[in-house]
Ligand SMILES: *[C@@H]1O[C@H](CO)[C@@H](O)[C@H](O)[C@H]1NC(C)=O
């Protein structure tokens with residue numbers, strides 16, 4: 001009789017573990033089959049807006065590969081040549097190579113080389129100038145969703161945050177076409193940032209509008225793309241490649257303008 005209790009507890013524990021495993025498998029399968037695209041599912045011509053060559057694979061590889069897995073077309077607009085160390089020319093080419101490794105043809109990649117938009121954390125990019133350039137691209141390519149950084153800019157780089165500010169201002173001033181959605185990449189804390197794939201359960205728990213995870217094969221593809229950025233592959237980048245969650249997971253939220261009503265009222 002005294003065995004009944006431990007056996008019962010063991011069975012309960014086993015059931016719990018099986019249930020958790022089953023849950024994890026379902027989530028994983030959903031994520032891999034593209035069901036995780038969520039609100040991005042219905043988008044026809046999305047634009048990925050980045051600040052520097054290498055942002056596309058350091059931060060957005062899961063979004064890019066997740067969209068292309070679903071045979072979505074994709075445009076990339078990079079707002080600087082990454083000229084901080086005078087490597088602009090080299091880095092332009094690296095961007096094209098990297099995008100091609102990710103499956104985006106060079107004809108879908110645009111790079112802005114503007115004197116007032118240097119790759120420099122100490123230069124505040126002008127929101128109006130940036131908004132105008134982005135707006136022109138949205139109209140030209142009939143973009144119906146823009147994906148970019150959130151207000152944290154993932155790494156906190158002011159150029160990343162400038163993109164968010166430009167898009168927010170376009171959205172809040174009502175300039176962005178109706179039906180063009182804005183998605184921002186969630187900035188997570190430094191602990192989660194380097195959890196790699198172990199951050200998946202945490203990302204799922206928070207239930208984002210979009211949560212994309214890569215399969216092992218796609219992760220290799222993302223790493224191949226990163227290798228195209230030879231000029232950037234210093235030792236700490238290799239560490240980043242190994243541990244960063246952004247190489248495996250992207251969680252995005254649909255951005256809405258919270259200031260709109262106050263703008264209208266005033
Ligand atoms: C590139 O853009 C064209 C339209 O110009 C589009 O049809 C195509 O699907 C895009 N390719 C990718 C891989 O996004």
Ligand SMILES: [Zn+2]
Nearest residue numbers: 051052055157
């Ligand atoms: Zn960057």
